[in-house]
Amino acid sequence: MGKNRWGAKTYELAVKKDSHYTLAVEYWQGEGSAYIKMNAGSYVKTDYNQLADRFKDADAFIFTGGISPQLEGEEMKVSDPGFDGGDRTSIQLPTVQTELMKALKSTGKPVIFVMMTGSAIAAPWESENIPAILNAWYGGQSAGTAVADILFGDYNPSGRLPVTFYRGDSDLASFNDYNMENRTYRYFKGVPQYGFGFGLSYTSFKYSKLKIPVQAEKNKNVSVSVTITNTGKFSGEEVAQLYVLEQSKKIKTAIKALKGFERVSLNPGQSKTITFTLTPQDLSYVTAEGKLQQLNGKIEIAVGGHQPDEHNLSSSGLIKSAVTIK
Numbered sequence: 001m002g003k004n005r006w007g008a009k010t011y012e013l014a015v016k017k018d019s020h021y022t023l024a025v026e027y028w029q030g031e032g033s034a035y036i037k038m039n040a041g042s043y044v045k046t047d048y049n050q051l052a053d054r055f056k057d058a059d060a061f062i063f064t065g066g067i068s069p070q071l072e073g074e075e076m077k078v079s080d081p082g083f084d085g086g087d088r089t090s091i092q093l094p095t096v097q098t099e100l101m102k103a104l105k106s107t108g109k110p111v112i113f114v115m116m117t118g119s120a121i122a123a124p125w126e127s128e129n130i131p132a133i134l135n136a137w138y139g140g141q142s143a144g145t146a147v148a149d150i151l152f153g154d155y156n157p158s159g160r161l162p163v164t165f166y167r168g169d170s171d172l173a174s175f176n177d178y179n180m181e182n183r184t185y186r187y188f189k190g191v192p193q194y195g196f197g198f199g200l201s202y203t204s205f206k207y208s209k210l211k212i213p214v215q216a217e218k219n220k221n222v223s224v225s226v227t228i229t230n231t232g233k234f235s236g237e238e239v240a241q242l243y244v245l246e247q248s249k250k251i252k253t254a255i256k257a258l259k260g261f262e263r264v265s266l267n268p269g270q271s272k273t274i275t276f277t278l279t280p281q282d283l284s285y286v287t288a289e290g291k292l293q294q295l296n297g298k299i300e301i302a303v304g305g306h307q308p309d310e311h312n313l314s315s316s317g318l319i320k321s322a323v324t325i326k
Contacts, residue, residue, distance in 0.1 A: 048103035203232025
């Protein structure tokens, strides 16, 4: 009988082969919760290569991994590698999962990584070596059906990342540093693994006919229109995103900022023109004194299926122009 750090008691029963045992567990539950866990047998480290060889005749491997709500959360009693009390101390995918996927890949069969997570995960090896990664977040009871529909082509995905997926811990400052310098897509100066707004589709889209006035007056709305065409073979939904880029060194504000988006459903070969309206507030920034100040001079506008990043892997296009505010 033993007691661990959380107050739980452990009882070890020595058993003999081919013998039968009757176990009775009695407990009284007051405040809080009761948790009962039973472990049987001996723990042996898994040989990943042996495991992969056992199933090498499979047509493909679907590996479901990532992290879970049992690891990340508010004030949790978790101290596993990469976590401290429910807080993340590393954004890296647990090494054990990478090692298993390496073994699966060695069979020569396609490997699909279904990633479960509630926050950004860095998976550099997987991004370079696994042909398909599906971020499923923390799905509900129908998550399996939704994943299957996408993997088997019954549904064309159109999701976009609401956060930046960095390449590793080295891309970020200390987790205890709350300065926004070089953080999030708005201020990050590096190349992310998958940027905010990233997402793939089974079809492709082209952007054309971007119309922006050459000049605009202060405190006036600016209208931006663009035509989107489905250039692929499948029907799909595109998420058009409009970003305002500010490269002036005279002011301190976001390098780029999302100021509008619209979901568009298009059949193969179909085109649609959409219009965004930028308000004076959209074309403003917050000064060091906390005041809203409208931008001056030439402002670059980018519209596309992803943020303006030349390293983006998206199947969507992107087009740029500029407007001068006077």
